[in-house]
Amino acid sequence: MPRFHFLAITFGFNLYWLLAVWGQFDYIWLLIVMLVACWWIFQGSWRFAIIAATAGISMDALLSYFGVYQFDGNAIPPWLILLWLGFASFVWLLRKVIQNYPSYVLVVIGSIGGTVSYLAGLRLEAISWPMGIPVTMMITLVSWLVYSIILLVLLKLSVQRWGED
Template sequence: MWPWAQLLGFNLYWWLAVTWQQAAPLLLLLGLHLLCSPDARGDLRLWPLALAGCLLDGLLWRLGLFQFSHGFPLWLGLLWLGFAMTLGQGLRWLLALPRWQQGLLGMVGGAGSYVAGAAMGSVHLSWGIGISAFTLALIWMWWLPLLLWVMVKLEGEPR
């Protein structure tokens, strides 16, 4: 039951991050997650994935793929923290899929989240919706399987 609750909770977390763009409610929800998690220690081990995601988004921001109204936002870094823990909990089922299916889901879900964020006004896709979505789909085609592979390496022994 927890993985499904966590996955649904992340969707709320994503929506709050994108619409409010405030750190305080996100920090509160991260704390609540760690308090309720059956494996908070394992969740904390995955935070380097959030750093990797922030570095990738920072690079894409510097390259001009997307823009934010006030520089690189803190809420996006916190969103990456929530996503890293979601990989270890609510999205763990992705590990059973072949890499090509992980890549396909990354293309749709990863690129789709940026496109949805642009539609909600939290990010501006500078290269236009078509080129930006295509570029993000290509990146997420390999990024999600890579994050899952690194997650397994960070965890060490299986849960």
């Protein structure tokens, strides 16, 4: 993947993340437009995104159910569902880059990156951590470690099933 493409995709996802977490309900329409545009341009990305996002949304739903995370309202917010779909699409777009790294490196990066992302969400008041920062960080780190492993397995199976399209 050319460096410019990598940087453009990474910038695009970081913008998407910021609109979702900082903007929450204010920019849902823009998140939908960006997601549909991604799926239209990169037509194979939607399949993986739906599968991988479902696993992530399920993880957040469980953590919310057990009181680790708390969102406004009793349900997973729409902006977070869109964020999961965007994240999974981002992973699919970078799959060739991702596949160049050892799994253990990716799991460590995923664990730390996911935890830092949720800490940023806490700081931006998109999420509450009723159990406190130390406990929630440890639970989030372990959760993202498991999710990162699942994500890599899903990515490998999806590439085998659908190829590189």
